Amino acid sequence: SSELTQDPAVSVALGQTVRITCQGDSLRRYYASWYQQKPGQAPILVIYDKNNRPSGIPDRFSGSSSGNTASLTITGAQAEDEADYYCNSRDSSGNPHVVFGGGTKVTVL
Amino acid sequence: QVQLQESGPGLVKPSETLSLTCTVSGGSISSYYWSWIRQPPGKGLELIGYIYYSGSTNYNPSLKSRVTISVDTSENQFSLKVTSVTAADTAVYYCARGLVGVNHNYYFDYWGQGTLVTVSS
Numbered sequence: 001s002s003e004l005t006q007d008p009a010v011s012v013a014l015g016q017t018v019r020i021t022c023q024g025d026s027l028r029r030y031y032a033s034w035y036q037q038k039p040g041q042a043p044i045l046v047i048y049d050k051n052n053r054p055s056g057i058p059d060r061f062s063g064s065s066s067g068n069t070a071s072l073t074i075t076g077a078q079a080e081d082e083a084d085y086y087c088n089s090r091d092s093s094g095n096p097h098v099v100f101g102g103g104t105k106v107t108v109l
Numbered sequence: 110q111v112q113l114q115e116s117g118p119g120l121v122k123p124s125e126t127l128s129l130t131c132t133v134s135g136g137s138i139s140s141y142y143w144s145w146i147r148q149p150p151g152k153g154l155e156l157i158g159y160i161y162y163s164g165s166t167n168y169n170p171s172l173k174s175r176v177t178i179s180v181d182t183s184e185n186q187f188s189l190k191v192t193s194v195t196a197a198d199t200a201v202y203y204c205a206r207g208l209v210g211v212n213h214n215y216y217f218d219y220w221g222q223g224t225l226v227t228v229s230s
Contacts, residue, residue, distance in 0.1 A: 015123075035154075042203055043154065043219040049210045053196035054218060086154055089214050096167045098215045100154040 003091055004101035008015045011107040019078075020072045020104045022087035027037075030090040032070035034063060039083045046085075047072060074106070082108045111136040111216040113204050113221035121198075121228050127191040131204030131221060138162055142207030143180060147200040154201075156210060159207050159215075160187055194228045195212065201225050 004024040022032050031050040035043035045054050047063035050070070060075045070089075074081055081093035087101040117129035131143070144159035158168035160178045168176050172191070180187040191198060202224055205217040 029212075031210055031212055033210070033214065035217075041224050043217075044220070045216060045218050046163040048208075048216045048218070049214070050211075074130075079147075088154075088156075097169065098156045100156065103153045104207065 003099045004087055006085075006087060006101040006104045008102070009105040009107065011104075011109055012074070013109050014079065015076055017073060017075045018077055018106060020074075020085050020094060020106065022070045022072075022089075022101045023068055024089065024092065024099075024101075025068055026089050026092040026099070027065060027068050027070050029092075031065065032063070032087045034061075034070075034072045034091045035082075035086045035088070037086065043086060077106075077108050079108050082106060111206060111219045113206065113219055115202060115204050115221045115224040117224065117226070119225060119227060120169070121194055121226060122230050123195055123228055125195055126190070126200060127194050127226055127228070129189045129202055129204075129224065129226070130186055131188070132184075132186050138180065138182050138185045138187065143178075143204045143210070144207045145178060145179065145189045146203045146205055146217070146220075148223075149197075149200040157189065157191075157202075179187075197227050197228065199228045 023035045034047040037043040051063040084103045086103045091099045112134045139162045142159040145157040160166045175192045177190045204221045206219040
């Protein structure tokens with residue numbers, strides 16, 4: 001079982017804001033990173049080091065963290081944002097092992 | 110632009126060894142943590158393990174006894190072997206480039222397109 005917990009699915013109206021959360025003890029110590037995965041495609045990094053966006057990622061994607069919860073917010077969701085989103089971080093033991101959340105399916109209505 | 114490409118058999122028989130290679134182009138394999146991540150059909154992502162360019166490795170504890178990751182810096186490639194495979198090892202296998210973040214977290218900035226490996230007789 002994953003040490004990072006995500007809601008299985010969320011929906012958002014076109015143009016509205018959606019927040020996706022990731023919970024785990026390791027997030028008290030380590031930042032989460034976030035990935036977008038569309039059907040049949042490899043994941044794409046969208047947020048790293050809590051709230052940094054790689055080149056080419058729209059600024060409607062942002063990250064935040066509080067306590068044991070990391071969040072990915074999409075402000076003004078677009079149809080092309082419909083995808084699965086995964087968080088990842090170090091595991092809570094402090095070993096150099098990486099864990100992923102179970103993923104959240106975002107549906108844009 | 111860094112690109113990663115997985116290669117290897119798409120079908121492996123139960124109890125045999127799964128072998129994949131990832132070729133890195135557009136950048137050097139020196140530095141970074143070169144990683145293997147898999148995704149069973151319809152399920153989430155699982156880190157298999159990673160290797161630093163110098164050769165040090167770290168494996169998922171649940172797979173450690175069956176997994177070996179190696180690197181060939183002269184060919185800009187790294188490889189994965191999983192022994193004694195079962196149907197539970199059927200998945201899309203991705204190679205990815207890993208980095209250490211500002212507070213020692215790990216993240217993956219470049220991914221291969223993935224290759225489906227089916228374990229079946």
